[in-house]
Amino acid sequence: MKKSTLSVAALLAMTAATAHAQSSVTLYGLIDAGITYTNNQGGHSNWAQTSGNLNGSRFGVRGNEDLGGGLSAIFTLENGFSINSGALGQNGRMFGRQAFVGLSSKQYGAVTLGRQYDSVVDYLGPFSLTGTGWGGTYFAHPFDNDNLDNSIRINNAVKYTSTNYGGLKFGALYGFSNSTNFSNNRAYSFGASYSYGGLNVGAGYLQFNNDMNNQALNSASDAGAQTGTFAFAAARQQTFGAGINYTFGPATAGFVYTQTNLGGTDNGFVSPGQSGTSAGLQFNANSARFQNFEGNIRYSLTPAITIAGAYTYTRSNFGGGVNPNFNQVSLYTDYALSKRTDLFLVSEYQHVSSNPEVTAFINAIGSASSTQSQVGVTAGIRHKF
Numbered sequence: 001m002k003k004s005t006l007s008v009a010a011l012l013a014m015t016a017a018t019a020h021a022q023s024s025v026t027l028y029g030l031i032d033a034g035i036t037y038t039n040n041q042g043g044h045s046n047w048a049q050t051s052g053n054l055n056g057s058r059f060g061v062r063g064n065e066d067l068g069g070g071l072s073a074i075f076t077l078e079n080g081f082s083i084n085s086g087a088l089g090q091n092g093r094m095f096g097r098q099a100f101v102g103l104s105s106k107q108y109g110a111v112t113l114g115r116q117y118d119s120v121v122d123y124l125g126p127f128s129l130t131g132t133g134w135g136g137t138y139f140a141h142p143f144d145n146d147n148l149d150n151s152i153r154i155n156n157a158v159k160y161t162s163t164n165y166g167g168l169k170f171g172a173l174y175g176f177s178n179s180t181n182f183s184n185n186r187a188y189s190f191g192a193s194y195s196y197g198g199l200n201v202g203a204g205y206l207q208f209n210n211d212m213n214n215q216a217l218n219s220a221s222d223a224g225a226q227t228g229t230f231a232f233a234a235a236r237q238q239t240f241g242a243g244i245n246y247t248f249g250p251a252t253a254g255f256v257y258t259q260t261n262l263g264g265t266d267n268g269f270v271s272p273g274q275s276g277t278s279a280g281l282q283f284n285a286n287s288a289r290f291q292n293f294e295g296n297i298r299y300s301l302t303p304a305i306t307i308a309g310a311y312t313y314t315r316s317n318f319g320g321g322v323n324p325n326f327n328q329v330s331l332y333t334d335y336a337l338s339k340r341t342d343l344f345l346v347s348e349y350q351h352v353s354s355n356p357e358v359t360a361f362i363n364a365i366g367s368a369s370s371t372q373s374q375v376g377v378t379a380g381i382r383h384k385f
Contacts, residue, residue: 022066029059033083034344034380036365043370051083052364053378054136054344056150058089058097070106090153097153109162109171116157118173119191120204120239120258121150126193127202127243128256129296129330130363134308138348138376139330140363142314145232145290146239146258147206149363154187167195177211184211198247208237234288235264241292250300255293262288285319298332308332324358327351340384347377 036050051057060078067073078097080089090096100114125131130139131148140149154175161171175187191204238261245254265283291314298308314326328350336342350360352372360374361367368374 023064025061025063027059027061028385029057030055030382030384031057031083032380032382033057034378036376036378038362038365039375040360040369040371040373041365041367046366048366049084050364050378050380052080052089052137053346053380054382055133056080056089056097056137057083060095060098064104067103072104073101074104074110074112075101100157100159102159106163109160112159112161114157115153115155116159116173117150118147118152118154118187118189118204118206119171120147120189120206120241122161122171122204123169123191123193123202124148124204124241124243124256124258125150127200127245127254128294129298129308129310129332133382134298134306134334135296135310135330135332135346137364138346138362138378139310139312139328139332141258141292141294141312142290142316142326142328142350142361142363144363145260145314146241146292148256148258154189157187169193181211183209185209199244200246201242201244203240203242205240206238210235210237232262232288233265234262234283237262245296251297252299253295253297255295257294258290258292260290283318284322288319289317291315304336306332306334306336308334322355322358324355325353326360327353328362342382343380344382345377345379348375350374 032052032055034050034053036048036053038046058078058080060076062076063074065073076098077095078099079095080097081087082089088094088096095115098115098117100112100116102110102112104110121131125148128148129135130141137149144151154173156176156178157173159171159173162169170192172190173188177183177185179185187206187208189204189206191202193200193202239258241256241258243254243256245252262283263286265286265288292312294310294312296308296310298306300306309332310330312328316326317323328348330346330348332344332346334342334344348362350362350373352358352360356372360369360372362374362376365374365376
């Protein structure tokens, strides 16, 4: 009897261990806080405590259940917040950064549904310093016009992500309008990347079709693929680009080109990444365009010290002879105290040439300069868990 009892107990223990091995739920997060100096915000210098300097502060839960045969159920719920005030980010959403569920196959890839990143972020973002932890928020191209800094998430999205086929990965996304007017307030995107040794290349495309008569850009409802995010006031937004980088020893050098075309523009726009903040710019024609050229490099001096830098030249055309050119130089230094905690120092300089009515406006600084130049410097700490 004792032997039978022990056998049953052992079987139950093995069953519990197997069930535990087949399912996992992980709590994770990142906290980013710093002190930022700006030489000119509306004509005055400014000191401020800031959150999300390199990466937006967040916490999330991700899960995986093994369904057998190489198939798994997956989910991610990710919140964004301000470390300074504790306030929710992404217009007060509980899981504003990501919220999706789906199925993943080791052989065929994953299909997920929910609020997700587009293919430009997935496949082109890693080639830019703004799309990584080596520069982040402040290094965004002017107004984050190409979304490489993840200002926009896609609501109501169905997304496919392939597995890695010998270095090749690809994917696509469609964001439903969730309205009877199927083509308005929808989004679609696709992209791919390829890695071979130290060489990496990638490309992506993103398009929004917006209902100019019903743009609830700051609403928390589900009506519209990009509802509740920051967007240009345009009936159509197309963003596409390509990137390349090469790693040799402790260094990685790269180049990124992106272009954003706007059609059916209104008489102005809200700056992506700056909630409720207008940059004071107006489109003077029915279309507008941004072209971004970024060269960047990062180098590990020691296992603990990393430095990086980028130069971005942005050509724009707002119509009516308003064609400002933005020159931005960005520098990054990081010291790792451990695998999870690091100290950083970042600085940015932006200068706008031509059209003196267009002033400098570094992403996430808070407000535009009163002149065509602006400087920002941030010292901070970042902790991952």
